[in-house]
């Protein structure tokens with residue numbers, strides 16, 4: 001799949017692209033393109049935002065700037081969903097992640113400051129997603145959340161099997177994963193459940209199913 005991110009800080013994505021699972025699928029199952037609104041802005045001196053009509057604090061990302069960025073990348077026809085990242089969007093859940101991972105091409109629009117001119121969300125975007133009921137300073141952290149969560153659903157991103165039995169997976173019927181333990185088996189008297197040390201795979205499997213919440 002291809003994931004295009006429109007942002008003011010393309011360099012901020014460098015760390016994530018060096019980490020697994022994103023690094024594992026980049027150049028193969030995943031193509032990531034980062035577009036800087038400033039590179040295509042029709043305004044002078046790299047301007048991308050402006051004061052809000054009606055007054056008030058903060059600057060607003062301009063609709064003509066985002067339209068120019070999308071047109072420069074796609075002409076008049078974006079190849080897939082164009083998703084505005086905004087606290088007002090539909091909540092990001094694992095089901096939404098699975099839905100996005102099926103798309104051949106996704107575009108994410110990040111904003112900063114006071115946010116988008118509403119016409120961007122209404123007319124240029126086809127979808128809007130929120131990563132939670134709280135306000136972040138920019139849409140780049142949400143874009144990275146989507147990038148990471150979608151990347152781990154792509155073939156080859158994870159060690160075989162490790163993505164199947166995860167929290168929210170169909171395999172666990174949407175539940176939260178059972179607890180994990182490793183050595184030492186006793187630390188300060190905090191012991192590992194006896195069943196996990198038993199070597200009885202049937203009992204271990206049954207215990208794990210029971211612990212899914």
Ligand SMILES: C[S@@+](CC[C@H](N)C(=O)[O-])C[C@H]1O[C@@H](n2cnc3c(N)ncnc32)[C@H](O)[C@@H]1O
Nearest residue numbers: 085086087111114115130131135136138139142
């Ligand atoms: C400071 S926020 C703007 C908040 C906006 N004025 C409001 O009250 O809803 C700047 C940008 O960060 C991004 N952002 C912040 N919180 C977000 C969230 N929970 N989910 C998705 N994007 C978010 C959006 O792109 C937003 O336009």
